[in-house]
Structures are given as C-alpha cells and as structure tokens.
Amino acid sequence: MADIAVIGGGAAGAAAFGELLARFDGGTIHWIVGQHAPGRGVAYATSDDQHLLNVRASAMGVFQEHAEDFIQHASRHLGQVKGTDFLPRRVFGDFIQAQVGVRIDAARRAGRSFRIHPGSAREIVSRGERGYAIRVGADRWLEVEHVVLAVGALSQRPLRTVSTTALAGGAYELDPWRLDRHPQAPRRVVVIGTGLTAVDTLLSAAVKWPYAELVAVSRHGLLPFTHSALPLAPYAKQEELNQALLACDDAAAMFRLVRRAMDDAGDTDWRSIIDGMRPTNARLWQHLTHARRKQFLRHARWVWEAARHRMAPATGEAIYQLQEEGRLQVLAARVLDVDGKAPLQVTLRERATQLVSVLEADLVVQATGLDTAVAYGAHDLLSQLLRDGLAVADPLQLGVLAQPDGQLTDANGKPQHGLHAVGSLLRGNLWECTAMPEIRAAAHRLAVRLSRPAAETVRESLAD
Ligand SMILES: Cc1cc2nc3c(=O)[nH]c(=O)nc-3n(C[C@H](O)[C@H](O)[C@H](O)COP(=O)(O)OP(=O)(O)OC[C@H]3O[C@@H](n4cnc5c(N)ncnc54)[C@H](O)[C@@H]3O)c2cc1C
Structure with missing residues (x-):
C-alpha cells in the first residue's frame, strides 16, 4: 500500500489532509499534527477577537470544494455576516476544525484509512524506491511512499543585535502571541517590526496594558496599508x-x-x-x-509587503486611533542593540537623521514576520533533512528548493520523489504562497496529483 503522511497541524496541513481524505484511497493517510490543536497553527490559534482576518470572508476557505462556506459557518456563530466582512481569525480556526471534521466523518463512511498522530515528526529517512520512514515522537516509525511537509515558518530567532543578557532577563519576548507570559504591566513596550504580526501585537498590548506607551520600530517605519471597506472595481487593463x-x-x-x-x-x-x-x-x-x-x-x-498584505479596515482604524491618542509611536529606525535586564536598553539609529538614541523598555517584543531561513533555524526535522541531503535550503533563505509543483529538490538538483511541501517552505519557489487562497489551491492540486493512479502520472510525464 502507498501510504501518505502530512506533517504539520496548521491550516496548510489541514487543507492537505482534508483534500487527501476526499480522494486518496491508495493506502493510509497519516496526519502528524505536532503539539497544538490541529487545524489552527500559528495564525488561527489566537483567542483575541481584535485579531482579524486580512482577507474578506468570501475569499476564505480551507478546501476547494466545501460542504459549507465560511460565511454560512460564521453567520451561525456570530449572527448575519457579509462576504465583504473581515472576521476574527479565531472564527476561521473554528471553521477549519469543523470542515476537517466533516471530511473525517465522510472518510469513515467511505471506509478510507487514516490516522491522526499527536506529537511531532522528528526524523525522515529515505528508503529508496520504497519511500520514507518517519519517526514520530521518541520511537514510533511510519513507513510511507509520500510525505507532505506543511510545517509552516520557523520559530523566531533572536535578532543578532540582542545581547545574551537581554535574552536571559525575561523582558525580551520572541513569541509575539505570548504576551500572557508577562503579567506585570510595562510602562513602555517596544515592538520590533511594523507588519501584520506587529499590528496584532500592538492591539493586544494596548488592551492588556491601557497605560503602557507603545513604540513600533522597523527600518522604514511603514505600517501595512488598509483594505477598502467594500470591494473595489477591478482595473480595466x-x-x-x-x-x-x-x-x-x-x-x-x-x-x-x-x-x-x-x-x-x-x-x-x-x-x-x-x-x-x-x-x-x-x-x-x-x-x-x-x-x-x-x-x-x-x-x-x-513596500510590497505593506501594499500586498494589508490590514482590515477596523484594524487600521484602531491603530490610527492609538497614534492619534499619542499612545503609539511608529519609528523608522534600525535597532543597533538591545541590552540590559529590566528595563531593557534599545539603541536605535533613526533613518531620516541617522541620529542614535537609546529607549528604555520594560518589554521588547520581536515581531519581525515569517522566518523561513531553514539553514539557520532550530527546527530539528528540517535541519535533519538538510543534513541528510533530502532537502536543500533556498539560497535566499526563503525555505527549501523545490520544483514548481512543490516537489522538493535534492542535493544533486534532482526532484526528490515522494517529498513535497505546501505553504511557507516554498517561498523561494513561489514567493506569494502563504495566504489561505494560495495554500488551499496548492493543497488541492497536490492531493489530486497524489491520488491519481500511477499509470496516469507516467503517461502525463511522458507527454511532457
Ligand atoms: C498572524 C497571521 C495572520 C494571518 N492571517 C491571514 C488571513 O487573514 N488570511 C489569509 O489568507 N492568510 C493569513 N495568514 C497566512 C496563512 O493563512 C497562514 O500563515 C497559514 O495559516 C499558514 O499555515 P501553515 O500550516 O503553513 O503554518 P503554521 O500555522 O505555522 O502551522 C504549522 C504547524 O506545523 C507544526 N509543525 C512544525 N514542525 C512539525 C513537525 N516536525 N511535526 C509535526 N508538526 C510540526 C507546527 O507546530 C504548526 O502547528 C496569516 C498568517 C499569520 C502568521
């Protein structure tokens, strides 16, 4: 039997698993979901309803063909919503889980074989023509023909300018979604980054610590632009x-x-x-x-990131209001150094004047966006794949080298049969591949390809 394993319990893993459940009957489909609630990943695990989707409800979905669309689901839980609305990300996380549940029930009825494994994939070993062996947790091995890597971006590494003293002191937070680790109200919070994650961090910090002064800093000091309240007419040309x-x-x-x-x-x-x-x-x-x-x-x-990945209108309004009230300052500056204990000393060089100044902060949060530098990250599984030549880091540190269809490329530049990726790991190959509309389409294409009888695949590649 040609079993398949999907590794990663975020939205991309859920999309790939659900698409396979609907069509793959060549063997068992394994879903290795990691440590957290399956289906939510980093983006949809938030419980803060200020954290809004940055895509209109009508464009959000997890599968290409769905039993119920997101608008219907959200309307049942939030009252009537419109397709043009930007809804809380938490609600989309609920929707993913519900949709995967529907696929699981249907797969059970159809007698499909699948297993969901809590815990992480620790190692992947090639078995040549026979596919791969995957170690899950300490010592459980799965043997499969195909592996789909949907492990998302890496955990953030501290910026090089942050001293070990600052890191050890507990006032430098590397995970912007873990403000709950800081029970004591800070007088000043510095957020490094001004992208969408930084914006969410600032909104949460503003509510959690109503008297804190907020500073966001990035080289250009540019916040994401906002979406229009209503969809715009397309450009005629x-x-x-x-x-x-x-x-x-x-x-x-x-x-x-x-x-x-x-x-x-x-x-x-x-x-x-x-x-x-x-x-x-x-x-x-x-x-x-x-x-x-x-x-x-x-x-x-x-500027591309700010223009392409925009804020929901309500998010933009809340941020501009904080600026107007004088609670939030956005700086265009380079962070030269973060040192000290509590308070931390943040040394900045202002972009416009090149003047160097030092800010004191009781809490510094690093919110610098997706890290896909697999060669430098501390992701055990990806490091092992690189070491063993099963994957090769993209030269610009945008994930791993891959074919246009997401099949990984090995150390000799050849397509790595049976090893595939969806989502952030493919940024070097596709650049824009991390939003749900792109993830959903990629997961669908991959599942269709992996579910085709082998003869059809061979016939098609001979025709190429
Ligand atoms: C804050 C934020 C907001 C976003 N908002 C939107 C939006 O509004 N609309 C939109 O279309 N897109 C949005 N995106 C983009 C996109 O939808 C998400 O990035 C998407 O959820 C990515 O899912 P993922 O599964 O690739 O990655 P992740 O969410 O990072 O999930 C990967 C999962 O894999 C697990 N994992 C890692 N290694 C292993 C291992 N060895 N074994 C098992 N499991 C492992 C991790 O623990 C994690 O749970 C947003 C992204 C972020 C970060």
Missing part, C-alpha cells in the same frame, strides 16, 4: 498589465509598469491593481534570476 509584467525579467521594470498603471488608472484604486496581480505573482517571481530576487528583497520587499 489588468490583463494587459499582467501580460506586460510577465514579459519582464527585472523587478525594477515590473515596478515601473505597476507605477505607470497606477498613474494611468484614473478613478481605479491602486489596491485593485496590486490585487489583480495575484494570479501572476508566482510566475513573476519565477521569471527573476537569483540576483534580481535579491535586489527585490533588499529594495522593494518592505
């Missing part, structure tokens, strides 16, 4: 623009085209143009050489 972008192999030229489109777009909102690029983003990234990607990451990533 989007298809033309996307084709022109696909003909470019240089990020600077792509940006010039986008800017020109914004200038010529008349009444069309610039956000429509960015959103309309979504179907082509992965192909645009694949057109760039290593040097061009590097250039993009260095010079344009900060």
Whole structure:
C-alpha cells in the first residue's frame, strides 16, 4: 500500500489532509499534527477577537470544494455576516476544525484509512524506491511512499543585535502571541517590526496594558496599508498589465509598469491593481534570476509587503486611533542593540537623521514576520533533512528548493520523489504562497496529483 503522511497541524496541513481524505484511497493517510490543536497553527490559534482576518470572508476557505462556506459557518456563530466582512481569525480556526471534521466523518463512511498522530515528526529517512520512514515522537516509525511537509515558518530567532543578557532577563519576548507570559504591566513596550504580526501585537498590548506607551520600530517605519471597506472595481487593463509584467525579467521594470498603471488608472484604486496581480505573482517571481530576487528583497520587499498584505479596515482604524491618542509611536529606525535586564536598553539609529538614541523598555517584543531561513533555524526535522541531503535550503533563505509543483529538490538538483511541501517552505519557489487562497489551491492540486493512479502520472510525464 502507498501510504501518505502530512506533517504539520496548521491550516496548510489541514487543507492537505482534508483534500487527501476526499480522494486518496491508495493506502493510509497519516496526519502528524505536532503539539497544538490541529487545524489552527500559528495564525488561527489566537483567542483575541481584535485579531482579524486580512482577507474578506468570501475569499476564505480551507478546501476547494466545501460542504459549507465560511460565511454560512460564521453567520451561525456570530449572527448575519457579509462576504465583504473581515472576521476574527479565531472564527476561521473554528471553521477549519469543523470542515476537517466533516471530511473525517465522510472518510469513515467511505471506509478510507487514516490516522491522526499527536506529537511531532522528528526524523525522515529515505528508503529508496520504497519511500520514507518517519519517526514520530521518541520511537514510533511510519513507513510511507509520500510525505507532505506543511510545517509552516520557523520559530523566531533572536535578532543578532540582542545581547545574551537581554535574552536571559525575561523582558525580551520572541513569541509575539505570548504576551500572557508577562503579567506585570510595562510602562513602555517596544515592538520590533511594523507588519501584520506587529499590528496584532500592538492591539493586544494596548488592551492588556491601557497605560503602557507603545513604540513600533522597523527600518522604514511603514505600517501595512488598509483594505477598502467594500470591494473595489477591478482595473480595466489588468490583463494587459499582467501580460506586460510577465514579459519582464527585472523587478525594477515590473515596478515601473505597476507605477505607470497606477498613474494611468484614473478613478481605479491602486489596491485593485496590486490585487489583480495575484494570479501572476508566482510566475513573476519565477521569471527573476537569483540576483534580481535579491535586489527585490533588499529594495522593494518592505513596500510590497505593506501594499500586498494589508490590514482590515477596523484594524487600521484602531491603530490610527492609538497614534492619534499619542499612545503609539511608529519609528523608522534600525535597532543597533538591545541590552540590559529590566528595563531593557534599545539603541536605535533613526533613518531620516541617522541620529542614535537609546529607549528604555520594560518589554521588547520581536515581531519581525515569517522566518523561513531553514539553514539557520532550530527546527530539528528540517535541519535533519538538510543534513541528510533530502532537502536543500533556498539560497535566499526563503525555505527549501523545490520544483514548481512543490516537489522538493535534492542535493544533486534532482526532484526528490515522494517529498513535497505546501505553504511557507516554498517561498523561494513561489514567493506569494502563504495566504489561505494560495495554500488551499496548492493543497488541492497536490492531493489530486497524489491520488491519481500511477499509470496516469507516467503517461502525463511522458507527454511532457
Ligand atoms: C498572524 C497571521 C495572520 C494571518 N492571517 C491571514 C488571513 O487573514 N488570511 C489569509 O489568507 N492568510 C493569513 N495568514 C497566512 C496563512 O493563512 C497562514 O500563515 C497559514 O495559516 C499558514 O499555515 P501553515 O500550516 O503553513 O503554518 P503554521 O500555522 O505555522 O502551522 C504549522 C504547524 O506545523 C507544526 N509543525 C512544525 N514542525 C512539525 C513537525 N516536525 N511535526 C509535526 N508538526 C510540526 C507546527 O507546530 C504548526 O502547528 C496569516 C498568517 C499569520 C502568521
């Protein structure tokens, strides 16, 4: 039997497991879910209802074909909601779990074979033609033909500028979702980062510590832009623009085209143009050489992230209100050093003036976004895969090298038969692959491919 294992209990793992449950009958489907409640992962485990989805309810889903859509589910729990609403992420976490539950019941009725394993996958060993052996927990081994890695991003590593004294003192928090570890109200909280995770951290801190002064700092000091309250009209010449972008192999030229489109777009909102690029983003990234990607990451990533991954309107309003009230200051500065115990001393160099100053903070929270630098991270399983040549780190530290379909590439540059990934590990390959619409589509394609009879797969690859 050709068993399959999905590793990772977040939204990507749930999507892959559920898609396989609906169609794979070649053997047992194993889901190794890690330490936390399956289906929620980092994004949907929050219980703070200020943490909103940054995608409208109508575009959120976990499977391509679903028994019930997210709007119906949310309406049953929150009262009538609209497809245009930005709902609490917690509710989407509930929805994922409910949808996986529906697939599990259906799979049971259909007599499909599956198992859910609490605990982590610790090691993967190649068995050549016969697939892989996976060690789960201390000493349980599973033998499978295919492995789907859905392990998400890595736990944050401390910035190099943070001293060991600061790390040991307990006032430097590496996990922005764990403010509950700090019962004592701080006078000043410094959040390093100004992206979506930083925004959520600031909102939670503002409620938890109503008298604390909040400072957010990043090199450009740019908060994410906000979504419009209602969906925007599409840009009339989007298809033309996307084709022109696909003909470019240089990020600077792509940006010039986008800017020109914004200038010529008349009444069309610039956000429509960015959103309309979504179907082509992965192909645009694949057109760039290593040097061009590097250039993009260095010079344009900060503004792309803020424009592409925007805040829900209510989130934006709450943040701007904190700024207006003088409770939140957003700085464009480089963090040169974090040292001391409590309070910590945060040394900054301001971007505009290059002036160096020191801020005292009772709590510093690192919220610098997705870390996919697998070569440097402390993820046991990924480190072992790299060591054994089963995976190769992306040269720009954006996950692992892979084929366009998510199949990992081995140390000799060959597709690694039976080893696949979905989600953040594929950023080097696809760049935009971490939001639910992209994850859901990738999980569906992968499950369809893995569920096809072998003869069909061989016939198709011979036709290529
Ligand atoms: C704060 C935040 C908000 C977001 N908001 C939205 C949004 O509104 N809309 C949207 O479309 N997208 C959003 N995203 C993006 C996207 O939906 C999420 O990133 C998505 O949930 C990613 O899921 P994942 O399963 O890839 O990763 P994760 O959520 O990180 O889950 C990975 C899981 O794998 C487990 N794991 C790791 N190693 C192992 C192992 N060896 N064995 C077993 N398990 C392991 C981990 O413990 C974890 O539970 C958001 C992302 C974040 C971080």
